[in-house]
């Protein structure tokens with residue numbers, strides 16, 4: 001099993017690229033953002049609890065997402081590995097993920113980090129607001145907050161992974177296909 005983190009600020013294209021990578025390399029795509037939005041859409045108790053947090057662009061509590069991910073890992077079948085998208089988002093979540101994988105004789109094999117300039121992030125998020133219908137894409141104050149939360153709470157994971165020798169930066173500027181090709185090079189290198 002090969003396990004990848006796809007990393008980068010909101011608007012860096014993680015979701016778009018994850019879907020393509022998961023298909024090409026037979027990886028289970030685990031997106032905590034998608035899972036949380038599904039809870040909101042289904043109007044579950046958890047969904048009600050997290051919707052106001054997400055609308056502000058803040059992070060939901062670590063234990064919520066850790067539990068969601070643990071459930072998914074054991075239910076995946078016939079996959080070559082996992083692609084974690086939007087998780088982990090804090091160092092605490094990273095430690096929890098490493099333990100989960102370790103308990104199952106697995107590890108994080110690579111962290112692919114999409115680098116995108118700030119103005120381009122905002123442009124992409126504002127641009128997709130209509131299409132995504134996501135309340136957190138509609139408001140530039142919320143967008144700026146999500147980017148700030150990324151810089152403050154999520155980006156420290158990069159040095160954590162760098163120390164483990166699994167950090168792989170990838171240029172996230174350009175067309176979807178160009179970025180996909182760059183990511184695919186790194187995934188293939190480990191997969192073959």
Ligand code: ADP
Nearest residue numbers: 010011032033054057058059060065086087089
């Ligand atoms: P984006 O990367 O574009 O911000 P996501 O779909 O990954 O979009 O996440 C949307 C929102 O869901 C986040 O702003 C946050 O509120 C919540 N969320 C998603 N994943 C996590 C996580 N691992 N930890 C805490 N909150 C999360």
